[in-house]
Amino acid sequence: MSDFNDSLSVSSSGLRAQSMRLRILSENIANTDTPGYRRKTIPFELDRSANDDVQTISTGRVNLDQSELTEIFDPSHPMANADGVYEGSNVNVIIEIADSREAQRSYEANLKMFDQARQMSTSLMELLRR
Numbered sequence: 001m002s003d004f005n006d007s008l009s010v011s012s013s014g015l016r017a018q019s020m021r022l023r024i025l026s027e028n029i030a031n032t033d034t035p036g037y038r039r040k041t042i043p044f045e046l047d048r049s050a051n052d053d054v055q056t057i058s059t060g061r062v063n064l065d066q067s068e069l070t071e072i073f074d075p076s077h078p079m080a081n082a083d084g085v086y087e088g089s090n091v092n093v094i095i096e097i098a099d100s101r102e103a104q105r106s107y108e109a110n111l112k113m114f115d116q117a118r119q120m121s122t123s124l125m126e127l128l129r130r
Contacts, residue, residue: 006054007117013056014110025100037089039065
């Protein structure tokens with residue numbers, strides 16, 4: 001049964017990591033028009049459990065993208081300087097949507113792996129009962 005537990009552990013760590021990634025991506029998309037907002041990224045890290053044979057992943061600290069903020073010309077904006085320019089965000093919605101689709105697909109793959117391991121475990125228990 002240890003192999004079933006290991007597979008459930010691996011897929012659940014993937015589910016947690018992709019869930020956190022989707023949360024960060026949704027924050028980025030929600031703040032696309034927020035002046036001065038910097039895009040957030042979250043790295044995945046290898047997390048060795050007590051069993052060295054099983055490698056799960058976890059999320060690291062949230063990082064801010066240090067690329068330049070876009071300059072927007074709007075003299076009527078309250079944050080505009082004397083030249084009528086203010087700093088927007090560095091979020092590119094197309095990149096965020098593409099990343100969110102990738103994270104969603106990865107989440108679904110981990111969910112299917114979790115479900116398959118659970119079904120195999122249930123089938124094994126039914127066979128052992130006979």
